Amino acid sequence: MLTMRENLIVSKLIEARKTIRIKDLSKELEVSTRTIKYDLENIRKWLEQFSIEIYAQPNKGLWLECSENEKLQLYRAMIENKNESFYVDQHARLERILYMFFVKEGYITASQLADQIQVSRNTIINDLKAFEEFIQPWMLHLERKQRKGYRIVGKEIHLRLLTEHIIRENVSDYDMYHIFTTIQTGKIDELSLNLDDTILAACKNVMKQSREILLEAKGESISHVEILSIFIRLTIMLVRMDCGCTIGSYRLFQSDDKSSSFLEKLMARVCTEYQVPMLEDEFHYVHRNFLLDQKLDLVKITNQIIHYVSKKEDVPYVQDVKLYGNLLAHLSLRFEKSTTYLTEINPFKEEIKNSHFSLFSHIRDACLKYIGPYTSIVHDSFISFITLHFLVSYENVFKKKPCVTALYVCSTGRGVARLIKNRVEREIKQIEIAAYCSMLEVEERMKEQDIDLIISVFPLKANVPVIIVDSVPSEENIRAIREAVYEIIQETADTSTAFLQQSNQAFEEEKNNEEISQEIILKGFEIAHEIMDTFGSQLHPDRKEGFMIHLFLMVHRFYFNKQYDHFMIRSKEKHQTEQLLEQLDTVLKKYHVSVNKTELISLSQYFK
Incomplete structure (x- = not known):
């Protein structure tokens, strides 16, 4: 059988798109290279049953050569690898401890924790010390009471967000495939995930109801990312309400046109199945971005973050107009109304933190200062995505180009x-x-x-x-x-930033630069003039100049097919800005400029 660390190594080998070095595994898993070599010997023996071999080459690294079906077979075998050695890794034990506190309201003794995880009491005492540090960034702390045991103290939303983050972090590509395949086939009982039994039972119930509603829904388009977020949050809600813990008031939910019809139907069925009330605050927890309780001026915040990081890093990021536009678009989508996927996972998170720790730290400080304390709850993935924008800006604008x-x-x-x-x-x-x-x-x-x-x-x-x-x-x-x-x-090339290197493109000199420039300027002026006439009263007075620059650059991006990445595909939901987005889109299409939803949301930030 494989240990937790060996499971992680196999997962990395399966998912790797290039070779992996032992030295990198050693650094990431915080063990010696000798330990990694011992782990690899055990992994090689385990892989023999599947007739799969680990290939190795000096100065190149390790890799697997196997088909997609063989990879799926390995994933299934790892998921079924449930023995007591699975929890020898401390991080896995900390996650297990979190699940135990999550599914039970009240105190848990150290002896109960030790019995459940099958380790000594001394090991659990040491784990609990590490657990305090583990939950502290999420504004939670561990309370100890004599003769009663331990319990987690803090706001309910913080505990739920931490649990959601841990679940999302542990959902692999194969798990995603398995979840949606299970929904399609209806074989819900066969679902196997590395979760507490109570949480897994609630998850299966949610999936069962989801399958029935998705089969009934014919016109509603819902992305897999959004469905997964709804699954996780509904599961979390059911488990916590079963413990008698709600996220807010006990006011019952009242349906309106702004809510998701899919979510409303699903939540109603799940609550009926579990015989719990469908509360308004619980619906909002599942349905929308909890950070929207704060009123955020994203145009101002984007400027503040860029100025702060520029000063701390001594790099003139404020001169890069494209960085401002990309960062504003990213934050606009992250804090968009009805966004359910808040704690997304960034695969470059550890690489960014290790290779660019100074930049990462300054961006985290800027977010804490200008967005608020909740950014510490969103944790490192949120910060690392923002860091990527700055790294791209540095690579493309400020870094001395290789010559x-x-x-x-x-x-x-x-x-x-x-x-x-x-x-x-x-x-x-x-x-x-x-x-x-x-x-x-x-x-x-x-x-x-x-x-x-x-x-x-x-x-x-x-x-x-x-x-x-x-x-x-x-x-x-x-x-x-x-x-x-x-x-x-x-x-x-510098290997620490190799993932940012863009593919080489042939340089082709444009034949009609003057004509192209004239067309972009005229089209941008015409669109700006009509929008100002139609929506001028809705524009923030201090943002008109910024709006004009943003609009001209947007027309320029459209012409050269360089629009913002449309990286969040949402369902067709109605909210207060939907009407404005539709009106802006109508004006743009009148002048034969068709932009994606990301561009429209970013443009709407200049309005009151």
Whole structure:
């Protein structure tokens, strides 16, 4: 059988899109490389039953070669791997302790915890000390009372958000596949997740009711991400209400046109099944973003965060207009009304924290200062997503671009060489032709300067890559030079930010730049003029100039097919801003500008 840590290693090998180094596993799991090697020996023996082998290569890493069906088979085997060694990892025991406190209101003794998890009382005492630190960032603390035991003290919403975060963090890609496959087939009883039995029973009940309603619903479009969030929150609600713990008042829910018909039907059936009342505050907990209890000026907050981080990092992020637009769009969606998925998981979270800890810390401080204490509850995933925006800005705007130094070799070293230099450097931004010389001067030039690449009209040998070109480089020659430059840059790239490197794209000079610019300016002016005439009274007085800039940049993004990522697909719900979004969309389409929902939501932030 596999331990918890070995399960994690197998999961990483299955999900990895590239090789994994033992050193990286050691650092992430906080154990020695020797321990990882022992774990790998046990994993190899376990994999023999599936006829799957771990491949390894020095200076490259570890990887698995198996089909998608074999991966699913491994996932199923790991889920069924339920033995007492599953909890030898302390982090797994802390999650188990949280579930035990979550499903029971009142005190639990150390002996009861030790018996349930099957470890010694001394181990549990040490775990409880770690557990206090584990729950502290979520504004919870552990209370101890003599002869009674321990209990978690804090607001109900904080306990629910922590539990939701832990459940979401442990739902793997296979679990997602298994959940939705189970709903489609109706084989709910076969669902197996690493959850407390009480929580799993409630989850199965919610899924059973969901299947019936989804089969009935024909016109309503609901994303898988949203369905998963509803599953988790409804499950959490049922378990806590069964313990006698509600999130607010006992006022019964009153239906209105702004609520989700799918959620309303599902929650009504689930509450009837469990014989609990359908309360208004509980519906709002499941349905919408709890942070909306605060009134947030996202335009102002976006500016404040960028200025704060710029000052702390001593990088002029305030000069990057695109960073402002992207960050505003992200926050607009995160704090959009009816957003249920608040505690999403960022797969780059640990890599970002380790590689860019200073930036991560300053962004967290800025969020705490300008958004409020609830950002500590949203935890590291929320901060790491914002950090990604700053990292992209730094990579694309402020970081010194990698540059390949080239030597151009022609017949005499004179003549059209300067014209060739200008053309190559114009079309390939990452190259600098530092010198040009004749074939007889190559060795001397190589000694005088550090040369990465030679561009030559003659065949020659050197200890750096050589690209042979025509006397006047053709398009094919330019492509060959570009590919060589890209390979050199990739070899010397900083591995800590490799996930941000964008794929190489051919540089194509636009033929009609003047005409394109005129069209964008005129179209932007026409749209801005009509929106100001129609909705001018709704625009915030201090935001009109920002609105104009944002609108022109939006038209520019539309023209070059560079709209904000439409990374949240929502159901067709009605809320107070829906009418404004529809009106803005109508004006834009009148001028043949069609933008996605993300762009519209971002634009709406300039209105009262």
